[in-house]
Amino acid sequence: MAMGGVCRAALLRVLVLHLAWALVGGQVRYSVPEEAKAGTVVGRLAQDLGLEAGEPEARRLRLVSQGRPASVEVSGASGALVVSSRLDREELCGKSAPCSLRLEVLVERPLRVFHVELEVTDINDNAPVFPAARKNLSVSENSPAGSRFPLEGASDADVGANAQLSYSLSPSEHFALDSQKTNEQNIVPDLVLTKPLDRETLSVHRLVLTASDGGRPALTGIMELVISVMDTNDNAPQFNQSVYKVQLPENATEGTLVVRVNATDPDEGINGEMTYTVTNFLPLSGKGVITVSPRTGEILLTSALDFEEVNVFHFRIEAQDKGSPPLSGHCRVVLEVLDVNDNAPEVFVTSLSVPVPEDAAVGTVVALLSVSDRDSGANGRVRCTVWPSAPFGLVSTFAGSYSLVLREALDRERVSEYEVEVRAEDGGAPPLRASRGLRVPVSDVNDNAPAFAQAVYTVLARENNAAGAELARLWARDPDEAGNGRVSYSVSESGGGAAVSGGGWRPASSYVSVDAESGRLWALQPLDYEELQVLQFEVRAVDAGEPALCGNATVQLFVLDENDNAPVLLPPAGGGPGAGAAGSAASGADSGALWAWATWGAPAGQVVAKIRAVDADSGYNAWLRYELWEPRGKGPFRVGLYSGEVSTARALEEADGPRQRLVIVVRDHGEPARSATATLSVSLVEGAQAALAAASSGSLGAVLRPAEGGAAAAASAATTTTNVWLVVAICAVSSLFLLAVVLYGALRWAPRAAVLSGPGPATLVCASEVGSWSYSQRQSRSLCVADGVGKSDLMVFSPNFPPPPGSAAKEVHPEAPALQETVSGAPFLPPSLPYFLPILPSPLAPCFPFCCPLGRRWCEPSEPHLHNL
Template identity: 40%
Template sequence: MHVYTKFTECRYLGLDVKTLGRRRMRLDIISNKKYLDVKKETGELFILEKMDREFLCISKTATTCFIKTEVILENPVRIFNIEIEIVDINDNAPHFRRDSIHLDISESTAAGERFSLSNAVDPDIGSNSIKTYHLSESEHFDIEIQTGRDGSKFADLILKKALDREEQALHNLILTALDGGVPARSGTASIIVRVLDTNDNAPQFDKDSYTINLTENAPIGNLVVKLNATDKDEGSNSEIIYSYSLYTSEKTQQTFSLNHENGEIRVKEMINYEDFRIYDMEIIATDKAVNSLSGKCKVKILVTDMNDNHPEISIKSLSSPVKEDIPVNTVIAVVSVSDKDSGENGQVDINISDHLPFALKESSDNYYELIVSEPLDREKMPEYDITITVTDRGNPSLSDNETITVELLDVNDNVPQFPQTFYTIPVMENNPPGALLSSLTAIDPDLHENQYLVYFIIEKEIVNISMSMLFSINPENGNLYALKTFDYEIEKEFLFHIEARDSGVPPLSSNVTVHIIIMDQNDNTPVIVSPWRAHGSVVEEKIPRSTDKGTLIAKVIAIDSDSVHNSRITYQFLQNTDATLFSLDQYNGEIRTMRMFSYRDSRHQRLVVIAKDNGEPALSATVTIKLSTVETALKTYADMTEVPLEYDIFSDLNLYLVIGLGSVSFLLLITILVTIVLKCQKPKPSKAAPPSRNSVISERNSTIADSTLVSNDAYWYSLFLAETRKGKLVVRQPVPKGSRYIVSSIPRSTGLTETSDSAASTLQTVKKCQNMTSLLL
């Protein structure tokens, strides 16, 4: 049998709980005999000991608390299971685990900050447990009640107004916890808030300013004043150090000492009324906090005059450095003069240094303005030392002076200047590309960026070629380089401009003319143009054995396309079969006989002539002339082709033929003459040279004309005729506006078949040569 009943905890002892039966039977309780018993006669279940629900049911999570017991009935035997629910009553008051709660809160903590508090506990449950908290009245704090997941209540302390340790360093609060029983029970705890100091108070002096009278010549170490500053903070935040501010002059700091610990100001050196009457100082009191705060006070020390009479000068303001283009009448300094004496001893006169572009202008009593009286030029004088002298009117007078140094700042007022306005730079031909030609350095007397120069070539085109493709200049130092190899025979000179520009604002620049002259180098070998060689370098000539002494045998002519000096040609025999037979003019290349041929002389003579130029080292060309002597019968043929034009071509020849060949029949003479005429009209094919082989050109852009040679050699300046087997070689005067010389080869048939007047024939030949060369000119 199961029986359920309930009663509130802490019922009085002996209280009847349940009547199990009225019959007379034997009852006995089996379990929980400590708290319950049963009257066997009446069957009443009663309490033996006071019951405490909080003791019997420790867990606060359980909403009910039961005591279970079993009662046995003997006759008949029956067992009753009895559950007794113990109902909670508000028999426990809330209490805190600690009676006092200590909190340290910095005074710099912002309002709204939250602090956790220890919550109160109440063993009762339900409505008898803690219901709310109350905080004692405070303008700085409040609480906010929170509910946990298990339904428990706890409070957070809220800072609702910022703290100030200097106003209240400690806050005592009472926190009360109330349960929900009837009547309600409560428990309290003390909250002690200690406000932590922050360095939020600057030191303060007793007074903001002090005025102290001090007699001059006061003894060194004499106490002038003891300053006192206080700080409302505590600890290191309230410890104070005294010091001079930056607004305290060096003079004041030298004259008075300041004790950094106690604020005492004492005389440090002798005080002179005439030197200084008023000492203004600013004293700073600084606390020793990490983020220190400071307070200030001003101290004015008035020196009482005893006796002195030195004038005094003081620079109140100074503008230095100043720009060199500063306008005239601009004020660059303000000076004051004074004399601490009285009467005439205190009246002063002021001057500055002589012969300087500055002047003093009085602006007010004892104040003068130093102005610019003349234009300034830094390049002439970069700095001025201006000595200002003040003299009193005492007897004897005393004076004082002050020197002002005025430094001039550079402005970009100078154009870069080259040492020369025109540079002529000789450059040897065949120069290596990239060779340094010259260093064209300009000078700019300005400073810094106004002096930094950049060089560049002013662009110019020559025959569609840009100057920048021929030359390069280093923009930093003006070094001029050639970008290509030059050939004197092609390019003889260049003319262009180089500009130097500074880096000022605005920039200034100047340019210089550069004349590049290509110098000739002996890089061209002489070319032998006469006697003409159709193939190879051997020339075969035939001469009569009856040739007279001094007869012109051949003329060697060589030309060289180098300049005048390097093209000077000299001729020498490199090989001569008989040195006694032929001579060679080293200047004109004429080979003449030195004597007549004898029967001992070989019929074949070999002459090797070398034509050498005047260069260093010299270059040369050679020609080999093979001479074959023929009998007198051939003399007529030879003389018809090689007699100089100055004489009648056939007059002397007929004379020799008549004397030498008197016995020859008229028929043979006619046959020989006919043969000679045919030879003159139609040269042998094997001996004729191609027209193109008969032309040489030695200057660029010249027109190649058949049988015409253009040469620069001034050696052939004079007009002359050279006799050769192939014809006449004419060297003419220079062409107009140039230094070229025309050498033309006149065919053998031109004018040589005529037997009339030799002078007319010569003129006709020259005229034909001029007509041939007129196309080139």
């Protein structure tokens, strides 16, 4: 009973300790044998942790690995702990026992951590292993019985009973086995000589030592015991070869077996046991290359080989026995190092001649290069290429030397610099490669002339511009660099000029100049449209190269008219008394007094006088209109707006008085407008007196007013000679009427082209809104608005440069086709100017452009005299 109570108390303590560990420490403990197959269930982890069915997957039950990956895992569906990979207790714990693994299990929702202890139990999966498969022992043949020879025991990686070893020896007449226990587990065997040996009877005894473990079933390991019976030392060791020749590649790793030398000694026992040493290193650097095993004679490589440094090593090996006195033998080892392709080629630039001028000839040497490879044979044969393959190439001069030469012509403007790579490759397997980059800049030569963006530049400039005003900027491109691309500009001396009014020729350099550096074209003096309408010249661009190259561009400078001239009154036609009088050029200035006669009772529309004026400007600036300034209101006279003819507005009556003073303003259409003033005195006389006055004046028109009292004298003279001059007046009027009819018919039926165009093809150029007109120096035809006055308001010419497409004229005015039918040749309109094209009258109502008001295609019925122009 006492013993039973003690057992129950011990069991109770174990249960309490297990419960405490479960609550505080691991909570769950499992055991699994090593080498269990994957998928083996270790334990129902979810159930042991108190989780219901389905909870493991819902609460994401999983292992948390720490350090090395665990060989077990949790099955997601069932929550069981299963083996996932091979379990090797010896690998996990070695000789430690027991072998326990601590695992952490994580459960979410709520988050909790459990500790699981997994014990891996040992199985007998390792057999005993001896340090060597064979053990050589030398026993002197004179050794007494009972001599002991310690043997090396076996080892077993298992633990416990599986590692408890026992030894047995194969049957022998002379030897026995004595096992001695050093501790609870280790047993060391000793070989005991039980009977004296006789070398002459048997020189070698071969026994088998067997080690068995305590597993079920037991595993065994064996070691062969070779026991040599030694005799006295009367023979020296002898090598089987006097010279050992060995070849090793230079990339052999350390520890490589070079050769095993072997020496034999006919003696037995200690007299036949030898030790090997190496001596006589040649070269001395080979001392650290090899080492020899003193017992086995194995020569091992101890450092890296380098064929490029030493390709042959010589060693002497000595074998010495352990006899007394010891005897020795010698042999020689020759180690030949074989080359491997372990050195890449090297590329060196011996000479580099840069930059290369872009006009360098094909075959020019750019660089000298040398190539080397420290390897030998095919490993040291190098071939070179250049990339890119153009425009350079490689020429081999002699072994290992190359010239980089020019294969194609260069163009710096296309490529200013080349990045050349020289590539070298040896003949090894696999081949090694190397490359060397070269930067080859290309130097510039003056092979590009400056080029203007346009062959012809059209420049517009207003007259009266300030001296030094910039007209345009010209630019020529030269793709060369530095001085070869630095362009200077100048006006060509033989590049052109202009004919000036009044005759003569002036070069273009007297009007314009160009800045040598910037190409800025500026005026040397104010331009005058009345003197110069167009200036054509050449601008030359010259670079600073050697020799210098140049390019030319033509500049057509068109001068735009401004309203800088006031209308000027002309003297009456026919050279009357006032012939040669001129109006003032100042705006609003009185030009002097004119006088004319009018007959009492003259009907409305009868022309009394004609005011003539001219304007040196052009276009709108020269388009004149006449306005009756005084008297204002409904006077007996009126003035044609564009003809200047003074006619009766109604029948003249005696209430109008004997004399009417008319102030007529002649104004142009410029901005601002300029004007001149004429004063006309109209004397109202009888019909006969008017005829005499007209005959005496020689024409029907206005004349200068005579001195004071001259009118009375003229009237008196006319009265006394009424009968004579009446006949003359009738004849003169009849002649004038007949001449007017003839001129009207000629002008009415003559072809328009005969008036507007001369010989050769003609081109119509119209005025712009600002009053400028294009013209030609070759041929010009003018139309007039007054008798005897030539105007250039509308000119037809043959151009000195190709006209643009005829479609440009259609954009000017909707009535352009009517004009094209009248004027021979296609109209030309400079594309850079806005144009106003007056509409020519139709054949039914002929009217010249500047005779009719703007936009009218026929004249007023009250101006029938205009049709006679």
